[in-house]
Amino acid sequence: MSSATAAALGAAFDTTALGGVLQSTALGVALQTAGLSAVPDPALVAVGGAVGAVARYLLGSAVDRESFPLGTLTVNVLGSFLLGLLVFHPVGGDALLLVGTGACGAFTTFSSFSVATVQLWDRGDRGRAVAFVAGNTLIAGGAVGLAAVLVGAV
């Protein structure tokens, strides 16, 4: 994204305080993108993946519970919201590889979601297994919808 495009996008949000935050975010991402263009794509994905995985480990293990995989639910919701912001407020390809494919992709996890659902079901917590699947779907889906509303994509 060129800085002129970012400024034009940012100007569209000028009328509200939220718009100001989004504008500065858009400009920040645009500036980052300009500096990222010299970095090879595979390196962007790998670095983003490392950061996303460490963030998932730290946050996930802090909020996870023995009785319920709250950590997996939390990272999936937060990561879906952040990726929604990036995709609906379109950022440049390099920033999307670093933060979207790399960081958000690695921060959220589908494999832990599948295995945690099976483990809940196997140990007899069937209500929790259903609540876990429904919670991921509805809250993460709602977070993507909220991201779309916040950046004016709907």
Add this chain to the structure above:
Amino acid sequence: MSRDPRVLTLALVAVGGAAGASARRAVGGALPGLWGTLAANVSGSLLLGVLLYEALRTDRMGDRTRTLLATGVLSSYTTYSTFMVETARAEPVVGVAYLLASYGLGIAAALVGRDLAARVDPRADREVRV
């Protein structure tokens, strides 16, 4: 290598995360659109199922190996955020089919992984966290 086990754990997660995200991008490059994400999420669920249920039953895999492969590589190889944004952006019928196929195949793959691990060593008296 650091003597602080916490720093070592974070390093293993970071290296695994870089590898897992890179592998997912490679799958996405080979299979365009929703198919790439679906393939990564289903195959990752199968492998994580084998790995964690194998760890559940045996001592053969140490904590470091499990941290590198499960928390690092396989959790980063699969993605929920891309899956959910793709679902939201698809045509409604395609989105619902994609969501149901991802859940059905992903959970079925984790079950197959569990049963493969049980075949390797049918003890079930150990407990690990996902």
